[in-house]
Amino acid sequence: MILRLEMPPELVLRSQEMKQADAASIAAGIPGIELMRRAGGAVAKAAAEMLTKEAKVVVAAGPGQNGGDGFVVATLLVRQGHRVSLGLLGNVERLSGDAALAAKDWKGPVEAAEDLPFPEADLIVDALFGTGIARDLYGSARAAVERMNASGRPILAVDLPSGIDGDTGRVRGVAVRAMRTVTFAARKPCHLLMPGRAFSGDVEVADIGITSKTLAASGGKLFANAPSLWLDKLPRPELSSHKYDRGHTLVVSGGATRTGAARLAARAALRIGSGLVTVASPPEALGVNAAQLTAVMLRGCDGPEGLHHILQDVRLNALVLGPALGVHSGTRAMVAVAAHARRSLVLDADALTSFEDLASELHQAFHYAPTVLTPHDGEFKRLFNGHPDILDPESKIERAHRAAVYTGAVVVLKGPDTVIASPDGRAAINENGTPYLGTAGTGDTLCGIIAGLMAQGMPPFEAASAGVWIHAEAGASFGPGLIAEDLAELVPGVLRKLLN
Numbered sequence: 001m002i003l004r005l006e007m008p009p010e011l012v013l014r015s016q017e018m019k020q021a022d023a024a025s026i027a028a029g030i031p032g033i034e035l036m037r038r039a040g041g042a043v044a045k046a047a048a049e050m051l052t053k054e055a056k057v058v059v060a061a062g063p064g065q066n067g068g069d070g071f072v073v074a075t076l077l078v079r080q081g082h083r084v085s086l087g088l089l090g091n092v093e094r095l096s097g098d099a100a101l102a103a104k105d106w107k108g109p110v111e112a113a114e115d116l117p118f119p120e121a122d123l124i125v126d127a128l129f130g131t132g133i134a135r136d137l138y139g140s141a142r143a144a145v146e147r148m149n150a151s152g153r154p155i156l157a158v159d160l161p162s163g164i165d166g167d168t169g170r171v172r173g174v175a176v177r178a179m180r181t182v183t184f185a186a187r188k189p190c191h192l193l194m195p196g197r198a199f200s201g202d203v204e205v206a207d208i209g210i211t212s213k214t215l216a217a218s219g220g221k222l223f224a225n226a227p228s229l230w231l232d233k234l235p236r237p238e239l240s241s242h243k244y245d246r247g248h249t250l251v252v253s254g255g256a257t258r259t260g261a262a263r264l265a266a267r268a269a270l271r272i273g274s275g276l277v278t279v280a281s282p283p284e285a286l287g288v289n290a291a292q293l294t295a296v297m298l299r300g301c302d303g304p305e306g307l308h309h310i311l312q313d314v315r316l317n318a319l320v321l322g323p324a325l326g327v328h329s330g331t332r333a334m335v336a337v338a339a340h341a342r343r344s345l346v347l348d349a350d351a352l353t354s355f356e357d358l359a360s361e362l363h364q365a366f367h368y369a370p371t372v373l374t375p376h377d378g379e380f381k382r383l384f385n386g387h388p389d390i391l392d393p394e395s396k397i398e399r400a401h402r403a404a405v406y407t408g409a410v411v412v413l414k415g416p417d418t419v420i421a422s423p424d425g426r427a428a429i430n431e432n433g434t435p436y437l438g439t440a441g442t443g444d445t446l447c448g449i450i451a452g453l454m455a456q457g458m459p460p461f462e463a464a465s466a467g468v469w470i471h472a473e474a475g476a477s478f479g480p481g482l483i484a485e486d487l488a489e490l491v492p493g494v495l496r497k498l499l500n
């Protein structure tokens with residue numbers, strides 16, 4: 001992993017934002033047809049890398065500008081000596097704008113997409129649909145995609161695989177399974193969100209002359225989660241700093257038979273650099289915890305009143321609440337005490353599901369307590385049951401964003417494509433997840449990492465984004481056989497790569 005500090009965060013643009021960037025570039029003097037020629041040129045270059053001379057390329061073009069790109073690709077590949085057949089969904093007279101201009105450059109026959117010989121192709125170029133897909137594919141559009149996939153031949157997708165929704169990554173009925181995708185100027189959410197990420201294959205971003213300034217003016221709040229987004233805010237211990245400078249994380253433990261989650265979170269908080277870590281344990285679990293803790297300290301904590309008493313110590317500046325606390329009013333009362341204590345909070349598991357059907361109690365509840373919620377899909381659905389305005393959006397980014405605005409907390413909506421959303425509109429999509437993290441207790445470890453970063457002063461959005469990335473990187477560095485107990489011990493290796 002080569003980390004260059006000067007690398008700016010990678011912007012991800014939604015379809016509408018991309019259209020604005022297009023228009024701004026055209027207004028700044030780059031004709032649309034020139035953008036299309038550059039886009040097609042980038043695809044043709046990628047295709048040529050995948051082909052031997054004389055190879056047979058089959059280009060499937062659609063009725064819009066994505067199809068226009070396809071005409072450009074076909075024209076260029078013929079000039080490079082390849083055998084190219086092009087089929088169009090719809091008829092060429094109905095093409096408009098730049099696509100019509102691109103079609104004029106194509107000197108070969110325009111076949112019907114339905115008749116294209118996909119099985120004979122050395123390479124199929126998918127230029128049916130891009131960001132303009134407006135509904136589920138049906139009829140001849142659906143048939144073309146199904147025949148492309150059935151051919152078993154390698155497919156190079158233009159901008160994004162046809163049938164994938166650019167903003168949500170969802171399959172609109174059926175979608176092309178591409179080996180490779182060439183997109184333009186910036187990646188779209190579908191290249192990072194599942195299943196769009198899987199359908200896109202290897203994604204290459206081609207520079208077609210749209211400046212980063214134009215992109216930032218058109219988008220600017222959606223990012224790929226990577227060190228470039230938060231490395232500048234990652235705590236770096238100074239020689240002079242001592243443990244009290246690096247915060248004090250408090251993890252509230254469950255009852256005598258449910259204490260492991262708190263210890264996993266506590267160990268992770270220590271490993272990520274929290275100066276001190278304490279487990280607040282119910283009296284009946286003190287013995288169990290004491291027998292298994294060393295550098296992590298231990299205090300008795302009897303319910304919400306006990307927590308209120310402990311929090312008189314203002315040095316306790318970050319809390320983890322939730323894992324194994326139980327789904328009941330006592331847990332809700334603990335959350336209320338923590339929120340009023342104005343410390344950094346990470347709420348997970350039972351601290352979330354205790355508010356099932358009571359999400360209104362979390363409405364704007366965290367103004368004074370920098371808070372991160374870390375639900376997986378199931379917990380999210382239970383927590384916001386009865387809030388269709390939050391649950392309904394098809395976009396995972398939109399759901400997480402609305403939950404963040406509603407609660408006032410940063411929301412980490414976990415999955416293979418975890419989305420981190422802030423109430424201020426920023427969001428990041430994580431893509432270094434590994435299936436090996438799907439084992440008991442890894443969520444507890446993530447809570448500890450995020451809380452430990454906030455204990456050291458990292459703001460909640462950056463702490464959550466960095467925590468998700470570091471957590472996944474640690475899991476991926478271990479691979480098969482990973483169990484939650486391994487994760488915290490793998491954090492130092494990831495920190496070394498980040499901080500050296």
Ligand SMILES: NC(=O)C1=CN([C@@H]2O[C@H](COP(=O)(O)OP(=O)(O)OC[C@H]3O[C@@H](n4cnc5c(N)ncnc54)[C@H](OP(=O)(O)O)[C@@H]3O)[C@@H](O)[C@H]2O)[C@H](O)CC1
Binds near residue numbers: 141
């Ligand atoms: N800077 C850039 O990113 C550039 C992008 N380019 C390419 O432009 C496309 C976006 O082009 P657009 O025309 O907006 O959209 P599409 O080509 O993806 O498709 C729209 C047409 O498809 C029809 N449509 C939509 N859904 C369906 C469906 N389910 N079944 C059948 N037909 C469908 C739609 O017709 P309507 O009936 O909905 O009006 C449109 O005709 C982008 O992806 C890039 O590839 C530029 O070329 C270069 C710069």
Ligand SMILES: [K+]
Binds near residue numbers: 126127129159162
């Ligand atoms: K496409």
